[in-house]
Amino acid sequence: MAVPKKLVREVEALREDIDRHNYLYHSLDQPEISDAAYDRLFRRLIKLESQYPELVTEDSPTQRVGAAPLSEFSEVEHALPMLSLDNAFADEDMRDFDRRVRSRLDTEADIEYACEPKIDGVAVSLIYENGRLVQGATRGDGTTGEDITQNIRTVESVPLKLRGKDYPTRLEVRGEVYLARSMFVRINEDAAAAGEKVFANPRNAAAGSLRQLDPRLTAKRKLSMFCYSVGLVEGGELPERHSEILASLREWGLRTNPLVGVVMGVDECIGFYDAMLEQRPELDYEIDGVVFKVDRINLQRELGMLTRTPRWAIAHKFPAEEGITLLRDVQFQVGRTGAITPVAKLEPVKVAGVTISNATLHNMDEVKRLGLMIGDTVVVQRAGDVIPKVISVDHDKRPGDARKIALPKACPACGSDIVKPEGEVIARCSGGLVCSAQRKESIRHFASRLALDIEGLGDKLVEQLVDADLIHTAADLFELSRDQLVSLERMGQKSADNLLEALEKSKQTTLPRFIYALGIQEVGESTARNLATHFRDLDDLRQSSEEALQEVPDVGPIVAEKIHAFFAQPENEAVIDQLLETGISWASESPPEQGSVLAGETWVLTGTLASLTRDEAKARLQRLGAKVAGSVSKKTSCVVAGDVAGSKLTRAQSLGIRVIDEAELISMLERYGD
Numbered sequence: 001m002a003v004p005k006k007l008v009r010e011v012e013a014l015r016e017d018i019d020r021h022n023y024l025y026h027s028l029d030q031p032e033i034s035d036a037a038y039d040r041l042f043r044r045l046i047k048l049e050s051q052y053p054e055l056v057t058e059d060s061p062t063q064r065v066g067a068a069p070l071s072e073f074s075e076v077e078h079a080l081p082m083l084s085l086d087n088a089f090a091d092e093d094m095r096d097f098d099r100r101v102r103s104r105l106d107t108e109a110d111i112e113y114a115c116e117p118k119i120d121g122v123a124v125s126l127i128y129e130n131g132r133l134v135q136g137a138t139r140g141d142g143t144t145g146e147d148i149t150q151n152i153r154t155v156e157s158v159p160l161k162l163r164g165k166d167y168p169t170r171l172e173v174r175g176e177v178y179l180a181r182s183m184f185v186r187i188n189e190d191a192a193a194a195g196e197k198v199f200a201n202p203r204n205a206a207a208g209s210l211r212q213l214d215p216r217l218t219a220k221r222k223l224s225m226f227c228y229s230v231g232l233v234e235g236g237e238l239p240e241r242h243s244e245i246l247a248s249l250r251e252w253g254l255r256t257n258p259l260v261g262v263v264m265g266v267d268e269c270i271g272f273y274d275a276m277l278e279q280r281p282e283l284d285y286e287i288d289g290v291v292f293k294v295d296r297i298n299l300q301r302e303l304g305m306l307t308r309t310p311r312w313a314i315a316h317k318f319p320a321e322e323g324i325t326l327l328r329d330v331q332f333q334v335g336r337t338g339a340i341t342p343v344a345k346l347e348p349v350k351v352a353g354v355t356i357s358n359a360t361l362h363n364m365d366e367v368k369r370l371g372l373m374i375g376d377t378v379v380v381q382r383a384g385d386v387i388p389k390v391i392s393v394d395h396d397k398r399p400g401d402a403r404k405i406a407l408p409k410a411c412p413a414c415g416s417d418i419v420k421p422e423g424e425v426i427a428r429c430s431g432g433l434v435c436s437a438q439r440k441e442s443i444r445h446f447a448s449r450l451a452l453d454i455e456g457l458g459d460k461l462v463e464q465l466v467d468a469d470l471i472h473t474a475a476d477l478f479e480l481s482r483d484q485l486v487s488l489e490r491m492g493q494k495s496a497d498n499l500l501e502a503l504e505k506s507k508q509t510t511l512p513r514f515i516y517a518l519g520i521q522e523v524g525e526s527t528a529r530n531l532a533t534h535f536r537d538l539d540d541l542r543q544s545s546e547e548a549l550q551e552v553p554d555v556g557p558i559v560a561e562k563i564h565a566f567f568a569q570p571e572n573e574a575v576i577d578q579l580l581e582t583g584i585s586w587a588s589e590s591p592p593e594q595g596s597v598l599a600g601e602t603w604v605l606t607g608t609l610a611s612l613t614r615d616e617a618k619a620r621l622q623r624l625g626a627k628v629a630g631s632v633s634k635k636t637s638c639v640v641a642g643d644v645a646g647s648k649l650t651r652a653q654s655l656g657i658r659v660i661d662e663a664e665l666i667s668m669l670e671r672y673g674d
C-alpha cells in the first residue's frame with residue numbers, strides 16, 4: 001500500500017520541526033515550545049513511522065537508539081591525530097606560553113586568543129558526510145580510538161543531520177562528551193538505591209556510559225556534548241579564525257560552549273581565567289581549567305606542533321579541588337527544622353588554597369553509602385563557596401581501631417528524641433521550639449540577608465542571646481533593651497545602638513521577605529515570593545487551605561501540607577502575632593501584572609557580575625517577566641555585560657542589540673521594585 005502523499009509530507013515536516021526544536025533547546029538554549037508540546041510532536045512522528053515503517057530514515061529523530069547491542073567496539077584510526085594540550089598551572093606559565101608564541105611569530109603585538117572553558121569529560125570525534133553523522137569515535141591514544149557511533153547517536157545535543165547547506169561535504173568535529181552534574185547526582189542516587197556501584201565523578205560516569213555495548217543504556221544516561229574544534233575537512237572552506245569556526249559549527253546545529261570568548265593578549269587571558277574560576281561553581285558541568293588557542297588559523301599553522309601537542313594552544317588548569325585527609329570524628333548538627341546532619345571533623349587539609357576541617361556528610365544514608373568509619377582516610381571536595389563534602393573513602397587505609405558512626409538517639413542540643421520516619425532519609429530532633437539549636441537556626445534564618453536582613457545580627461550573637469535566655473523566638477529580638485545588649489560579652493554601647501537601629505530598620509520589609517523569614521519547611525525565597533504574589537495578604541495566606549495553597553506556582557501537595565501545618569501550630573501563630581505587634585509591616589503587594597514589565601523580552605547575561613551571582617540576576621530578571629537565554633540572537637532584547645564579557649558582547653554589538661552594564665541592571669531592578 002502506497003503511503004499517502006499527505007502523510008509523507010507530514011512526516012517530513014515533523015522531522016524538520018523536531019530537529020529545529022532540538023537545535024533551539026540543546027544548541028541555543030532558547031526553547032520555543034514546552035516539553036509537553038515537543039513530546040506531542042515526537043509521539044506523532046513515532047506513530048506515523050510505526051504505521052508506515054518504509055518512511056523511517058536513519059537520521060529520523062526517532063532513530064537515536066536503534067541499534068542492537070554490540071559484542072565489542074571496533075577500532076578506528078583518526079585521519080588526523082587527536083591532540084592533547086600542554087598545561088599551565090600558574091599565571092607565570094601562561095606568560096611563558098604567550099612569550100613563546102610571540103617569539104616564534106616574531107611579534108611584540110598582543111595575540112588574539114580564543115578562550116574556552118575546559119570541559120572535564122571524554123574527548124570524541126564525530127564525522128559528518130554530506131551533513132549526515134556517519135561516525136563517532138573515542139580519542140583512544142590519539143591515533144586510534146573506538147567506534148562508538150551507536151552510543152554517540154543517543155546524545156541529544158549531537159545532531160544526526162547538520163542544519164543549513166554550506167557545510168563541507170566531509171567534516172570531522174571534535175569535542176567533549178560529558179554528564180551534567182545534576183544528571184550525575186541523579187544517576188548515583190538511583191544506583192545507590194538499587195544497591196549498585198556509584199561513580200566517583202561525572203567524567204567516569206560519562207566514560208562508562210559511552211563504553212556501554214548496549215546503546216539503550218547509554219541513552220538513559222542523558223549525556224551532552226560541547227564541540228570545540230575540527231579535524232579533517234574536505235569539500236568546503238572554513239573561516240580563518242578559530243572563533244569563527246566555532247560560530248560556523250553552531251550555525252550547522254552543533255553545540256558549542258556559550259561561555260567561549262576572544263581576548264587580546266595574555267593579561268586578558270588571565271582575567272578570563274579568573275572570571276571562569278569564579279563562575280565554575282554555578283555551572284552544571286565540570287570544568288578543570290580554561291583552554292587558550294591562538295585565534296587566527298594562519299598563525300596556528302605558522303606555530304605548528306610539537307610531537308603530541310600544538311604550540312598554539314594551552315590548558316590553564318584550575319587548582320585541584322580535592323584533598324585527602326583523616327576523619328577524626330563525626331558530630332551531629334541540628335538545623336532550623338530539626339534536621340540532623342552528620343558533620344565530618346577532619347584533620348585540617350588545604351584544598352585549592354583553603355583549609356578545610358569540616359565537611360558535610362548530608363545524612364546517615366550517605367554515611368552508609370560511603371561505608372565510612374571514624375579513623376578512615378577520606379577524599380574531600382570543595383566546590384566554590386558550597387560546603388565541602390566527603391566524596392570517597394580509601395577502605396584499604398582503614399586502621400584497626402576505626403569506629404562505627406551511629407545516629408544518636410537523643411538530640412545533642414536539647415536531649416529530645418531523634419526520630420527518623422520509615423522511608424525518610426532525614427532524621428530530625430522532635431524538640432521543636434524547645435530545642436535551642438532549632439531556635440538558634442530559625443532566628444539566624446529570620447535575620448539573614450534574604451529574609452529580614454538584620455545587619456550586625458551574626459551567628460555568634462544569636463547564640464549568645466539564646467544561651468543567655470534573652471530571646472526564645474525571633475519576635476523577642478524586637479523586645480531587647482539597650483541594657484540587655486550591653487550586658488553581653490564583647491558588646492559595646494555603639495554596637496548595641498547599631499543593632500537596635502538595624503532591628504528598627506528591618507521592621508519595614510516586604511511580604512515575600514517576611515514569609516521567607518518565617519522559615520517554613522520547603523519554603524525558599526522563590527516559593528515565598530510566589531505565595532506573596534498569589535495571596536497578597538498575610539491573613540489570607542495564614543487561613544488558606546491545602547487545596548488553595550496548591551494553586552500557587554511550584555506548590556505541590558507536600559509543600560502545601562508543610563505550609564498549612566506551620567500556620568496551624570499555635571506556637572507559630574503566637575510568634576507571628578507578636579512580630580506584627582512590634583510594628584513589622586510592608587507595603588501592600590502590587591498586583592501580578594507589575595511582575596511583567598519585561599514580559600516578552602529575552603535577556604542575555606555575559607561576563608562576571610560583581611555584586612550578584614548569575615543565578616540571582618537571572619531569577620530577578622525572570623521575576624520581572626523576562627526570558628533569560630544563554631546566547632545572543634536577533635531576538636535578544638538586551639545584553640547585560642559584566643566583566644570580561646566575551647563573544648556574546650561582540651555578537652550583541654554586531655547585531656546592534658542594546659547592551660547595559662551591571663550598574664544599569666541593578667538600578668533597573670530597583671526601579672521596578674525587585
Ligand code: 9MJ
Binds near residue numbers: 085176228
Ligand atoms: C576541552 N576539553 O574543553 C580542547 N577542550 O583543543 C577544549 N579541549 C582541545 N579544547 C585541542 N575546549 C585539543 C584539545
